[in-house]
Amino acid sequence: MPLFPGYVFCRFDLAERVSVLTTQGVREIVGIGRDPYAVDENEINVLQTVVKSGLLRQPWPFLKVGEHVIIREGPLRNINGILAEIRGDHKLIVSITLLQRSVAVSVERAWVKPLAPQDT
Numbered sequence: 001m002p003l004f005p006g007y008v009f010c011r012f013d014l015a016e017r018v019s020v021l022t023t024q025g026v027r028e029i030v031g032i033g034r035d036p037y038a039v040d041e042n043e044i045n046v047l048q049t050v051v052k053s054g055l056l057r058q059p060w061p062f063l064k065v066g067e068h069v070i071i072r073e074g075p076l077r078n079i080n081g082i083l084a085e086i087r088g089d090h091k092l093i094v095s096i097t098l099l100q101r102s103v104a105v106s107v108e109r110a111w112v113k114p115l116a117p118q119d120t
Contacts, residue, residue: 003051003059009044068115071107080115 007030012020014036020026031037050057063069069083071092081092084104090112091104 003047003057005059009039063112063114069112070115071111072113073111074108076105076107076111083112 008026010020017029017036020029029036030039063083065083065085067083069081069092071077071079071081076092079092079094081094084091084093086104089106090109092107092112093102093104095102
């Protein structure tokens, strides 16, 4: 199963973009607006290392630190909070607004999903 269905990573000279765009199955080149934009070389290197590792891998929703999330598995199932990363460890931050106090709890990355609008 492809990690990123519908995407092919390639390196090419921008002057040759017409030949890329006329390749069967190619719809467009990823970019910002109409300007092509390169994927960060470090991110490509990490992805190649992951693939070469032979470890079990699967596509996963993109999550950013600070994003509102919901725990879908484990002892905190159905708890909403904010995703944080503290010294490389993923944490769920839950807060009591009135008290202006929060608590962080370590969570398994596999348990965390983006908070869908119907979950709020």
